[in-house]
Amino acid sequence: MPPPERVRLPTGTPGLDWMITDDGSRTLWDQEVRETYHSGCGAVAESLGVYLLNSGVANRLRAGKATSVLEYGLGTATAFLLTASVADFAQVPLRYAALENVFLPAEVFESLQLVKSLSDRATQTAGGAEARPEHEFDWDCLNSVGTLLHGLTAARRHLPRDPEPGEYVFELGDYVTLTVQIGDARDFRCDSPSASALAPLDAIYFDAFSPDTSPELWTREVFEQAFGALRAGGTLTSYCVKSAVRRTLRDVGFDVRRVPGPVGGKREVLLAVK
DSSP, rough: OOOOOOEEOSSSSSSSSEEOOOOOOOEHHHHTEEEESSSOHHHHOOOOOOIIITHHHHHHHHEEEEEEEEEEEEOOOOOHHHHHHHHHHTTOOEEEEEEESOOOHHHHHTTTHHHHHHHHHHHHHTTSSSOOOGGGGGGGTTTTTTHHHHHHHHHOOOSSSSSSSSSEEEEEEEEEEEEEEESOEEEEETTTTTHHOOSEEEEEEEEOOOTOOOOOGSSSSHHHHHHHHHHEEEEESSOOOOOHHHHHHHHHTTHHHEEEOOTTOOSSSEEOOO
């Protein structure tokens, strides 16, 4: 069955369109690779369920534990913003690094409309809609998303439209440090100075384009570096549950599990534990 037609809107950036996902939040459609940045079933639902909750990061932050996260693919920064808001709400230090080939321009972040979609979502869950796992999530934890998004947008605006490869560090509020490493994610090394500054990682959000689109990122070599950067008990989470991916992660040393995906989205997603 083909995927349903969803509303698309121009972003003003060549090659990228906004797509309105099923939970009302926005993601990007990349015209060249013909793939979205998030699930069409819900960008917020995926970011919250697959990454922030499945990884254990939300529980760590709410328990007052300083946390380090690495994301493969910053994209629209939705997963980062949700994670950072929980850290800000809990007043717990968060060190967050993202490996990104293309750092989206400020005007894309500016038109993400994440605050509106979160407000709509919170209203739906509070209104007694169909029971969902995120009903158990305290939506007040996300009250800082707007402030954090404004800070990220302003910081991005101070950079050239096409920044040179390298590391860019942003202090967003009192508790959140974001490092965006622009370049080829395959160059990440768990023993590099930048990785050592984050070590040991508590979680990795593996949100690269699919194995069909970007097979070079779903390799044993990439997963070995990810494994080496994590602390014992640390997690790697992803939307992808392909058998070849699970097998490679097991070969590297992860305990790999398929866990329920967000309601309305994929039936199963991936949790790998070191």
